[in-house]
Amino acid sequence: MAKRPTLQAFLSPSGEAVWPWITRADTEHDKAGVFHTDLSVPFEEAQEFIATLEKARDAFIQTLPVNKQKSLTPKAVYFEELTRPEYPEESTKEERAAIRDAWDGEPTGNVVFRFKLKNNVTTKDGETFTQTPVVVDDKTGEDIEGAVFGGSIIRVKGQIVPYKNDAAGIVGVTLRMKSVFVIELVGGESGDGGTFWREKSV
Secondary structure, three states: OOOOOOOEEEEOOOEEEEEEEEEEEEOOOOOOOEEEEEEEEEHHHHHHHHHHHHHHHHHHHHOOOHHHHHHOEEOOOOEEEEOOOOOOOOOOHHHHHHHHHHOOOOEEEEEEEEEEEEOEEEOOOOOEEEOOOEEEEOOOOOEOOOOOOOOOEEEEEEEEEEEEEOOOOEEEEEEEEEEEEEEEOOOOOOOOOOOEEEEOOO
């Protein structure tokens, strides 16, 4: 059996959690469950993290055969955050969806990073295991068991996972979320925590 490569650890800058599912797995699109969150960070404060991710991506590219290095397009390690659309007060769900689809917002000056962790995993060898992120108060280290809502200020710790997709012709990194440090907790019904973004070109 081939030895699995050692994955590089990361600690993100602090930012605003966007659509976080970090204390309960999201099963809407994957029955096995996925913990995930986006993180909105001012561009200036994200520079060191962006450089770390790009360095890891580019180092992985150098391990590929020369023909793959030339044929695969590097994927950006972050998204550009956009201003959000405004909806008429009495708009329906379908009308809001149509507005979102047609929306072309302006950059907010923030960038967005995406973190994920599969809840129930089945390996290529058929082995199964369950994993959950550790979610703690950043100051006290105490576990947070209740929901962490959008707008909370957090940092994420985890592993940089390089990948290539020959069919799509891209190479990049994903961010495996292992721990979440909650700096400022937003709970209850504090807005939807949503944001809009577009992919950056490299």
